[in-house]
Structure formats: structure tokens, C-alpha cells
Amino acid sequence: QEDIFKNVISHAKEYGFIFPSSEIYDGLSAVYDYAQNGVELKKNIREYWWKAMVQLNENIVGLDASILMHPTTWKASGHVDAFNDPLIDNKDSKRRYRADVLIEDYAEKLNIKAIKEVEKAKTRFGDAFNEQEFVTTNPRVMEYKAREREILERLGRSLGNEDLEDVKALIEELEIACPETGSRNWTEVRQFNLMFGTKLGASADTAMDLYLRPETAQGIFVNFLNVQKSGRMKVPFGIAQTGKAFRNEIVARQFIFRMREFEQMEMQFFVRPGDEMKHYEFWKEARLKWHLSLGLGKENYRFHDHEKLAHYANAAADIEFNFPFGFKELEGIHSRTDFDLKAHEKFSGRKLQYFDAELNQNYVPYVVETSVGLDRMFLAVFATSLKEETLEDGSTRTVLKLPSVLAPTKAVVLPLVKKDGLPEIAHKIVEDLKWDFNVGYDEKDAVGRRYRRQDALGTPFCITVDHQTIEDQTVTIRHRDTMKQDRVKISDLNSIIENEVSM
Ligand code: ATP
Known part of the structure; x- marks a missing residue:
């Protein structure tokens, strides 16, 4: 699998799809440029999305909000206080990790051990092998699986309570359990804010601290009433947007899967309070259908329903894709309640209410969001399409x-x-x-x-x-x-x- 991924990266470069940014200066980590063919493929994916979301839906309109926004936006959205990843440094190797990713990697190792047990048994028992039965009765497999589940649950709890000491304790325990992974010389776990800061204005005393937006969604929320009024939109309706977002990711690996500058394609759907689950289910299915329409293979997609929810959500699911390094999030569908609009009301002092003529009632709408990374889509499409074929005459073609x-x-x-x-x-x-x-x-x-x-x-x-x-x-x-x-x-x-x- 690693070889397949290496092939993908070198093919992307050799055939003018993706180059490392500022390559003559040895590149910039997790930043990439789309080359002559990449820019066309990326544009076509964006248009395919836009057509499905905006052109084909009478009640969805587009928007292109700015990357720079008033800084209070990010106070209201919670990004200033809570858009953090837990970070830990290894004092020996001088390497920096995202603590949660490190722990998930350990959990994955246990899962791999369980899979290996199953594979071993399969070759031993041959045709008579009943995998289901083996997994549910073999003590070793059960132990690995239970431990994996326990680790992930504990991680979720610790992160939820911001108990960073427990996150560190978990890492130390896991290293003892997996001695093959080595050193135990860690720093404390710290919260690291992922937003990129910048300054507006020239003189030091009047300059204003700004952020490069970490998601496009907030540009939609702050424009909600402008669009609704000027377009005479009736709930339920949606606003769609594609554009750059920036995150100072701690672990930036896996090529364009996790970048520091990337593009999102997001749609916020404004609905009556109480109707949100119906729309959430609708958009989950609609978005999966959109992915399947590209014909990359049904088996490459799966839903992952979130048990642990972000502070703004009452339901959330990911559409995961089978990337060359395994199933990972491609798109998120979130029921965001009225969290964002209410927060913007509070911080701006402006009303963001909608008058529902049918109900003869004012309310702050609930929001169902679909959010997909354009670059991740690119990687999904590109990696899955790249094939090495052996022809009838024995020669091969890429x-x-x-x-x-x-x-x-x-x-x-x-x-x-x-x-x-x-x-x-x-x-x-x-x-x-x-x-x-x-x-x-x-x-x-x-x-x-x-x-x-x-x-x-x-x-x-x-x-x-x-x-x-x-x-x-x-x-x-x-x-x-x-x-x-x-x-x-x-x-x-x-x-x-x-x-x-x-x-
Ligand atoms: P992850 O858990 O992988 O960090 P996330 O849950 O933070 O992703 P969201 O905030 O839900 O992601 O963003 C929506 C979508 O934007 C993701 O599904 C993904 O496709 C894309 N995305 C998020 N972060 C990045 C990134 N650093 N590089 C490329 N695409 C990204």
C-alpha cells in the first residue's frame, strides 16, 4: 500500500498534476501547487459539486465570502477558544505529534494484531473457517479488540473533558504495552490553536489581529440574513460556497490529504427547528449518492457516525473513503443546531431571525451542513483511478x-x-x-x-x-x-x- 501511495505522488508530479510548493527552495511542508493538469481536474471536481448542489437545487444559492473576516467572527464561532489540537513532543527524537493521532495509531496497531490472528487462523483452517465465530470466541482477538475500543473511548472522554494529563498518561501506558515502539521521554500535552494569524493595517497601534479562515462556513453564517432577504429565500434553503481555508496542522503528512492551505466545498442548509434530523438524514444519503455517481466503486465508501459530538452539533457523520492509507474522512455531514447563528446574534448584537409566514413565527433556523475537502476529493479520485495494467501481449501500461x-x-x-x-x-x-x-x-x-x-x-x-x-x-x-x-x-x-x- 505504501508503494501505491508513492506511485500516486510521483505520477502526480511527473504528469503535471501536483507540485510541492516553492520547490526550488525545498518546498513548504503540507503546501502544494496544482499544475497544468491538476488545476483542470480540480476545477472539474468543483464544477461537478457546484452543479449538483447549486444548479440542480432551486432552493440552494451560491456565495463567495472573503477569506479575511472580522476577528469577532472567530470568537463567536468558538474557534479562538476551542479550535485546538493536543500536541506532544518527544524529547529524545525531537519529534512533535498530535497526541490524539499518536493514540489512535496505537489503537490501530492492536486492530492490526487482531486482523493478523484472523488471517493466521484462516490459512490454518482453510474452507472450514468461520470468521464471524472465530472473532467472537477467540480470546486473543477479543482482547485486542476490547483494548482498542477501551483506548478510543478513554481518549474521547479525556479530550471531551480537556483532561490533558490523562491523554499523556494514556500515551505512557500504551508505550509500556507496545514496547516495540520505544522511547518514553515526553513533554506535557499542550493545546495548540490551529488558526493562522495575520495583521490588518500598517501602524503598530491601530493594527488589528486577524485570522485566515479555518473553514468557509462562517462566511455563510454571517451572510445568512443578507442572502435570505435579497433572494427572498424561504426556509428550508441552502447557501453553498467553495474556497480556501487554512489550518496550521501539527501532523502534516499524507500528501494533499492534510494540508495547511486547502479548499473546502461547503453547504449550509437552514431549516425549521425540530426538522433538522429529517434534513440531516436526507443530506447524508444525497451526498453519498453524489460520490457514488462518479463510479469509483461502492466498496470504497462507508459512513462513520460520530458518538462524540462537537460542541455545536446534535448529530454528525463522516463519509469515509478508502484512501491508499486506509479508510479516512472525506466529507462531514453535521447537524449544527442554531449554535452558530445564535452565537453571532450574541456577539454582534444583531438579530439573525427568520419570519416563517406559514407558522406565523420568528425563529433562528437550525443548520445542516455538508462539508467536503476539494483536495481530499482530488486525492480520492486520482489515487483510485491510477492503474497499472498488463495487456494481452504481456506488456504493461499506466x-x-x-x-x-x-x-x-x-x-x-x-x-x-x-x-x-x-x-x-x-x-x-x-x-x-x-x-x-x-x-x-x-x-x-x-x-x-x-x-x-x-x-x-x-x-x-x-x-x-x-x-x-x-x-x-x-x-x-x-x-x-x-x-x-x-x-x-x-x-x-x-x-x-x-x-x-x-x-
Ligand atoms: P480531520 O478530522 O481529518 O482533521 P476535520 O474533522 O477537522 O478533519 P472538518 O472541520 O469537518 O474536518 O472539515 C470538513 C472537510 O474539510 C473534511 O472532511 C476534509 O475533507 C476537509 N479538510 C479538513 N482539514 C483539511 C486539511 N488540513 N487538508 C485538506 N482537507 C481538509
Whole structure:
């Protein structure tokens, strides 16, 4: 699995999808740049989301709020006081960890031990093996599982009560239980605020401390009444937004999964108090359907319902995706109650109420939120699409089987040779198609190598112009996934491509 992940990262760089930021200065940790093909793929994911959320829903509208907001916003939202991660340093290795991640890693180790016991038994007993029975009766497996559960529960309790000493005690106990993991020389656990600070204004005494937003949601909440009034929106309605968010993450690893500067796609749905669970269930299903519509495989998604809830939520679930390093959060669906709007009322002194004409009543709406990381979506799509295939003749090819609607380039036009007027015809085809699709042109190298290059870039179609084209105005069109080639009329190209790539 580690190898697969390494492949993903190097493919992203080699084929112009993602570069480390400021690479000539050795990069900046957990910050990345989207390159010529990456920016197209990312844009297409954003548009696919926008279409599903805004264009197809009469009662959802868009917004593009600023990254910089009045600093009181973050007092009201709770981010100044509570947007913390517990941090611990190892004095020997001088390495810094997120204490909760460290503990979860230990718990995962126990889970792996349990899985290994099961695997061992499976090979020993063969066909007669009943996994369900084994897991529920084998004392060793039961012990590992129980310990894992106990660790996670205790971690949840300690974090919930902000009992940082117990978090540290838990780490020390686990190190004794797993001696293979080494040193026991830790600092205290400290809370670390994840917001990036900056300053507005030039002179020292008038400058104002600001934050780069750690989520896009608050820009929606503070504009709730502006949008409702100017758009004459009726509850239930939603406001959707995509944009950058910033978090000074302690453990920044796993490529674009956890970045310090990233992009979110969020939608806040404003509902009648008391109706929130109905809408929460609706959006959970709707969002999963959206993911499944990309065809990356049903088995790669699962729900994780939260037992421990954030201070603002009365229900929460993650859609987890099977990344190259295991199932992890891709999207969150949260029932946020009236926490945010009420808090903004309190801190701003303004009323953020809605008059419900049907009920003849004023109230602060409840909110159901869907929040997905654009970069995580990118990683999910990119990593799952990257395949190494062995062909019938024994050779191999690398192919990026992206959903066609998301592919950066939809088709590339290739003259078979660089003479006899073929390049001119190919250019003319590009000229005609480029108004509707992102298309490319390539005349370098043998045509087989050009096909392979487009496979690796995820281009769904290669259109080849040959000598027959001059005679009958037909070309071959090669399909990326099947490598099948059809002879078609130039005049039909537009509709053939349209059929496959339209959103
Ligand atoms: P995690 O538990 O992984 O830190 P979170 O629960 O803090 O995530 P939310 O605050 O719910 O995440 O943010 C919503 C979405 O934004 C997440 O589901 C994820 O897709 C994305 N996201 C959050 N933090 C990052 C990050 N540092 N880099 C990239 N995407 C992120």
C-alpha cells in the first residue's frame, strides 16, 4: 500500500498534476501547487459539486465570502477558544505529534494484531473457517479488540473533558504495552490553536489581529440574513460556497490529504427547528449518492457516525473513503443546531431571525451542513483511478481511469505523421472542438507512445488523423479504457465526445 501511495505522488508530479510548493527552495511542508493538469481536474471536481448542489437545487444559492473576516467572527464561532489540537513532543527524537493521532495509531496497531490472528487462523483452517465465530470466541482477538475500543473511548472522554494529563498518561501506558515502539521521554500535552494569524493595517497601534479562515462556513453564517432577504429565500434553503481555508496542522503528512492551505466545498442548509434530523438524514444519503455517481466503486465508501459530538452539533457523520492509507474522512455531514447563528446574534448584537409566514413565527433556523475537502476529493479520485495494467501481449501500461466528466483534457488530436497535410487537418479539428471541450494536439513521437502518454494523463479520447482522412473525412477515435478504436466521421466527433463527458 505504501508503494501505491508513492506511485500516486510521483505520477502526480511527473504528469503535471501536483507540485510541492516553492520547490526550488525545498518546498513548504503540507503546501502544494496544482499544475497544468491538476488545476483542470480540480476545477472539474468543483464544477461537478457546484452543479449538483447549486444548479440542480432551486432552493440552494451560491456565495463567495472573503477569506479575511472580522476577528469577532472567530470568537463567536468558538474557534479562538476551542479550535485546538493536543500536541506532544518527544524529547529524545525531537519529534512533535498530535497526541490524539499518536493514540489512535496505537489503537490501530492492536486492530492490526487482531486482523493478523484472523488471517493466521484462516490459512490454518482453510474452507472450514468461520470468521464471524472465530472473532467472537477467540480470546486473543477479543482482547485486542476490547483494548482498542477501551483506548478510543478513554481518549474521547479525556479530550471531551480537556483532561490533558490523562491523554499523556494514556500515551505512557500504551508505550509500556507496545514496547516495540520505544522511547518514553515526553513533554506535557499542550493545546495548540490551529488558526493562522495575520495583521490588518500598517501602524503598530491601530493594527488589528486577524485570522485566515479555518473553514468557509462562517462566511455563510454571517451572510445568512443578507442572502435570505435579497433572494427572498424561504426556509428550508441552502447557501453553498467553495474556497480556501487554512489550518496550521501539527501532523502534516499524507500528501494533499492534510494540508495547511486547502479548499473546502461547503453547504449550509437552514431549516425549521425540530426538522433538522429529517434534513440531516436526507443530506447524508444525497451526498453519498453524489460520490457514488462518479463510479469509483461502492466498496470504497462507508459512513462513520460520530458518538462524540462537537460542541455545536446534535448529530454528525463522516463519509469515509478508502484512501491508499486506509479508510479516512472525506466529507462531514453535521447537524449544527442554531449554535452558530445564535452565537453571532450574541456577539454582534444583531438579530439573525427568520419570519416563517406559514407558522406565523420568528425563529433562528437550525443548520445542516455538508462539508467536503476539494483536495481530499482530488486525492480520492486520482489515487483510485491510477492503474497499472498488463495487456494481452504481456506488456504493461499506466492508465489514469478518471471519470470522463472530470478528465482534464477530453480529447487529443494526433496526426499520424508530421507531413502530407495531416497536421493541418488535425489543427483544424482542434479549432472546431476547442469551443466545447478542453482538447489538445500532439505530433511528437510514434503514435503508440502518444497513446500511452494520454492514458497516463487520463484523456478519454485520442483522435488520429491518417491518410484515409484526406480521402473520406474520417478519423479513428481510440477509447482510453478499452483501447478500442472506431472509424468515425469528423463531423460526428463533437457529439461522440459530448455523450461521454457531459456532467
Ligand atoms: P480531520 O478530522 O481529518 O482533521 P476535520 O474533522 O477537522 O478533519 P472538518 O472541520 O469537518 O474536518 O472539515 C470538513 C472537510 O474539510 C473534511 O472532511 C476534509 O475533507 C476537509 N479538510 C479538513 N482539514 C483539511 C486539511 N488540513 N487538508 C485538506 N482537507 C481538509
